[in-house]
Amino acid sequence: MVELIVDGHRMTVPPGQQLLAACLAEGIYIPHLCHLEEAPRPAAACRLCFVEIAGVPAPQPACTIRVASALKVRTDTPAVRRLQRMALRLLLSAHHIDCRRCHANRACALQSIARFLKVGLHPKPLMAIARPDEVDRHHPFIDHYPRRCVLCGRCVRTCRNGNDHPQFSFTGRGIDTVVRHYASNLALDKRCSECRRCVAACPVGALQWRREGAGASESVD
Amino acid sequence: MSASETSPLEAWTALQAEAQQRERQRATGHPIQITVGLASCGIAAGGMETQAAFAEAIATQGLPAELRTVGCCGHCYAEPVVIIDHPQSGFPALFYHEVNPGKVHMLVRNFLLGGDPCLEHVMGAMEANDLLPAVNDFARFGLEKRIVMERCGRIDPASIAAYLADGGYGALASALALSPAEIVARITAAGLRGRGGAGYPTGEKWRLAASQSATERHLICNADEGDPGAYMDRTLIESNPHQLIEGMLIAAYAVGASRAKIYIRAEYPLAVSTLEVALAQARQHGLLGDAILGSHFGIEIEIFQGSGAFVCGEETALIRSMEGFRGTPRHRPPYPSVSGLFDAPTVINNVKTLSIVPPIIAKGADWFRGIGTAESPGTAIFSVVGDVTHPGLVEIPMGVTLRHLIFDVCGGIPDQKHFKAAQIGGPSGGCLNETFLDTPIDFDTLAEAGAMMGSGGLVVMNAESCMVDVARFFLEFTQKESCGKCAFCRIGTHHLLTCLEALTKGKAEAGALELLQTLSEDICNGSLCGLGKTAPNPVLTSLRHFAEDYRAHLEQQRCPGLTCRPLIAHYIDLEKCARGCDACVGVCPVAAVFTTSTRKKGIDIDLCIQCGECIAACPPQYDAVRVVSPPALAPRVERPQTDPPKNAEEG
């Protein structure tokens, strides 16, 4: 076992344990969106889970650290908070905020992270990227809201891990990057109707199971 | 595999002797040798037409001449270049510049048939002589130090015999007589650092990969070369592919690789076909495949054509792309040397890095350390473009100053204009001002200045350039090329770009410069891969070294470099404009130039799109067109009713 000291709390973890998972298991919250416990390698894409490790000059994403030897970690230094707040502001600036009409309202990771980091949901005017809300209906049963998507990739990876072929994948570059469902495949579509894991994996309101004939803004519970 | 009785060195000596024999025969059959530079740069300048014109003349006139092609000699400003070796004329081999088909006919008539070398078209002689200056006496030739490019433009890239006869593959033969560990030790002792941008010690990378216990190891040559304006890797491959192959074989042997691949962008068709020919020749000569040079070592080299995305040059993205996934970077560690292609230890090196390996093995670590600086031994290759007299590819020792490179080697800035900035390292690099002219350039000094060696792009800019616009240009590129994986890079660069665009339009809000600074710092610290970590460098360096440019745009809507079109105005100085001249009228794409009541010319401010064509058209003795910023400084000249704008006429 390896000893960890996180924000003064002492804990022991098996060697090789992921630092973020270890902290979350101990009830020490670190903001995160792209973390996927069962994934063999971290995506390290959302850039929210920064921590400072004694002896390491710059903040590191906790999901990328495998604990090999004793570590002293702080989760709340000014450098950490600065990066986390900027990462969140950036995500929000590209996000279509309309929580009242969103099925994820009150269960949304963006909302809780914003509360935790004390960042308002509406970023400063200089930062907002104006893009109209959209619904992408490429998937036979699942609606995708690209303007709510934080591109954490959890749906893509959940599906890739659970099924041999991911139904969703990334496309585009830069600010135009989106998650998209490509050409339907009957066998896989059938599996989707039983699986639905990607919808559950989405930390925000970007994926929604579509009821036959349901309108875009109606929610399905 | 069974090794034959002869040693690799003996096998190579036999190959070389045969190649030399072939080269001699080729030369004696043809008393005149005509060499045309036909890399992509030469072709773009019309080299194919030049070659065809010579070919036709040789065929129709029965000239005893042989037409050879070589790659790029680095003197891209002089393309198409031709070297004529005509010993019977009494002249040494001569270097001709800008040879178009018309010049070809003249050279055939006067020199090849008539013995007059047309000296006014000669740049210089290829060797020292009593008759005329040698090219090596010119700064642009003589001040360079060529290790990697030594054979570029000198040998035929399509001929393995030319490479062998010139000593090629000799380093491989001697390497195969050493143990892999000895080679790694020699590369480490030489202090070779990776030329792909970051300058990571090559020996260390090789040692790490070789020390992994694994059944399979890979070697990948990174020829993605995605920087806008960088083309040295392409040139090296097009001009001397065998040196890269030789370097890859030595590297593969040293790290114990069983698979070797070249990742090259599909947009480089000539480089790809040059490599294919070279690989086939190497295979025929027993230099590729099983039992190379009769040794126990064998390997194949495959070509992998990538889509040419900039981010695919990043090593983890490159690996993902070769594995058949979307080319997005992954977190490191694990580094590819530990876990790379299909999770096997993988050494990834740049084209230049691998091409330096054969000379190091042949001449030794001390020789290499004797060039360049203590921390960055060897040479650097820059593609120098922009406001310089002699642009092109330049190989110089590490540690020379920018001043030496720009003013001595590349002939300085044309038109007596002043130096303003040098942008080094492309989208990951930075803009340096004149205080850096005397800084020796190597990996570490550039990093300290906030720039980086990157791919070796060097854009020289005179006083009429705008650093805000330069930053905007690079951010536009990086934003388009961001893989979109992480928030800082995907969204952060978009905001940087928006802010820079607002500045260049004079529409930025208070606090814009602070936002640029903070956001840039956070993108550097927060991004996942090297693309995002370095993307703000053009902004950070220009903010640091050209703060006045930014303040002028923000506070006065003024562009000091007279570049940002929304912030400038063209007008015609009525004192200077010549009555009756209408040189500028026809060139204006929007018919903004009108005739004043005094029969001079004026510019309709409402129509003018600030393209600058009229400046170029105005005869130098009048030089009447002026540019000012902010636009309000331009005097308003009323358009007389008698000369209404065209569209009004039509309507």
Ligand SMILES: Cc1cc2nc3c(=O)[nH]c(=O)nc-3n(C[C@H](O)[C@H](O)[C@H](O)COP(=O)(O)O)c2cc1C
């Ligand atoms: C965005 C990005 C683009 C890159 N593009 C290239 C490239 O085109 N060619 C290259 O050799 N290295 C490129 N690199 C560097 C590679 O990741 C890697 O460090 C290099 O190929 C290692 O070779 P070296 O050790 O010989 O320098 C790039 C890095 C980044 C972050």
Ligand code: SF4
């Ligand atoms: S995804 Fe979250 S933050 Fe976005 S609209 Fe829905 S509830 Fe609000």
Ligand code: SF4
């Ligand atoms: S429902 Fe299951 S199979 Fe279908 S896309 Fe989502 S994760 Fe993949």
Ligand code: SF4
């Ligand atoms: S749809 Fe949801 S899970 Fe998928 S990338 Fe977007 S935010 Fe993440």
Ligand code: SF4
């Ligand atoms: S700058 Fe261009 S558009 Fe303006 S007057 Fe001159 S030629 Fe015409």
Ligand code: FES
């Ligand atoms: S959870 Fe670590 S970067 Fe997203």
Ligand code: FES
């Ligand atoms: S996409 Fe590479 S740093 Fe974010």
